[in-house]
Amino acid sequence: MADVMQTVPILEVIAHQAGLKTLVLPRILDAAPGQFVTIWVPGVDEKPFAVSGDDLETIQITVKAVGPFTRRLLECRPGERIGLRGPFGRGFTLMPDSLLIGGGIGNAPLRLLAQRLTERGLRYTWLVGARRAADLPFLSDLQRHPAVRLFTDDGSVGRPGSVMAGWTDALTASPTPPRLVCGAGPEPMLLAVREAARLHRLPVELSFERYMKCGIGLCGQCCLDGSGLRLCVEGPILTEEQMQSVTEWGLPHRGPSGRRPAATPPASRP
Known part of the structure; x- marks a missing residue:
């Protein structure tokens, strides 16, 4: 199609x-x-x-x-x-012993990934995070899912705190490290996942978002600075090797006009 x-x-x-x-x-x-x-x-x-x-x-x-x-x-x-x-775009790799980490609505694409891994009989652990229970779709299904570990900032469901708090537990609970870490969610969370994976020398595939127009790599709207990567074609799933050349991590995203808003300066101390 x-x-x-x-x-x-x-x-x-x-x-x-x-x-x-x-x-x-x-x-x-x-x-x-x-x-x-x-x-x-x-x-x-x-x-x-x-x-x-x-x-x-x-x-x-x-x-x-x-x-x-x-x-x-x-x-x-x-x-x-x-x-x-x-x-x-490019999707996730189906890898046994994967660690899935999702934040908020970012758990949506991970739900299909979990479905595919289950269909193929491949083991995985899925760390599901959100600010509160009301931010999670399919909550009752997630609560019954044997591979899911739930985290909410306000403690309204699952373990209170950030989903990254489950990282250490997930690594120590398994006799072997994950063969692949797959993440989707807010960009600050993804960059934290990337740093933790680099620290433990684990391969990652992370799902990033940008403003998209054509979806087929012609308009250049979703190109990532420093790399030339078109997120709609070479992404939205990026590996560590692809991420290394990107220079815009942590900056405000470009809007419909293609301009990047000015970064908000840090608040001055009184």
């Missing part, structure tokens, strides 16, 4: 929490875990989303309300038609 837009009906809308839903769509494409699709709402816009699950007939797209487009998308009801394009 790739860059050809097709309109499909919404088959079902699963409401998880306020501002957090999953759209169930016909399976007109096959996406690898970590790849993304773009969704078009007629008269509004087109935006990229990870696939959070699938079966023989449907795919699932989990959406969090963060702006005008996602709020309008979450107003859609079963039977309404939206545009679907993809899949795009």
